[in-house]
Amino acid sequence: MPLYEYYCADCKIKFEALRRMSQADDPIACVRCQGTNTSRLISVFAAISKGSSGESRSLGGSSGCASCSATSCAACSSG
Numbered sequence: 828m829p830l831y832e833y834y835c836a837d838c839k840i841k842f843e844a845l846r847r848m849s850q851a852d853d854p855i856a857c858v859r860c861q862g863t864n865t866s867r868l869i870s871v872f873a874a875i876s877k878g879s880s881g882e883s884r885s886l887g888g889s890s891g892c893a894s895c896s897a898t899s900c901a902a903c904s905s906g
């Protein structure tokens with residue numbers, strides 16, 4: 828599942844959630860106030876388009892780990 832980023836207008840915080848693509852724009856409860864005054868931010872992953880090298884990495888798959896939003900981090904590589 829892709830990782831999406833949301834913003835709570837009440838708390839003025841950003842938070843992330845793993846959701847199905849079909850649910851990406853559905854209202855989501857804020858992790859802090861549980862309110863639904865939230866909006867989805869444009870995901871970095873969605874903006875990635877693969878360049879010239881010819882290899883295509885599948886987007887929307889399991890990239891990275893639960894503790895990072897990049898494709899790799901210390902937690903990802905230890906294993």
Ligand SMILES: [Zn+2]
Nearest residue numbers: 835838857860
């Ligand atoms: Zn909130």
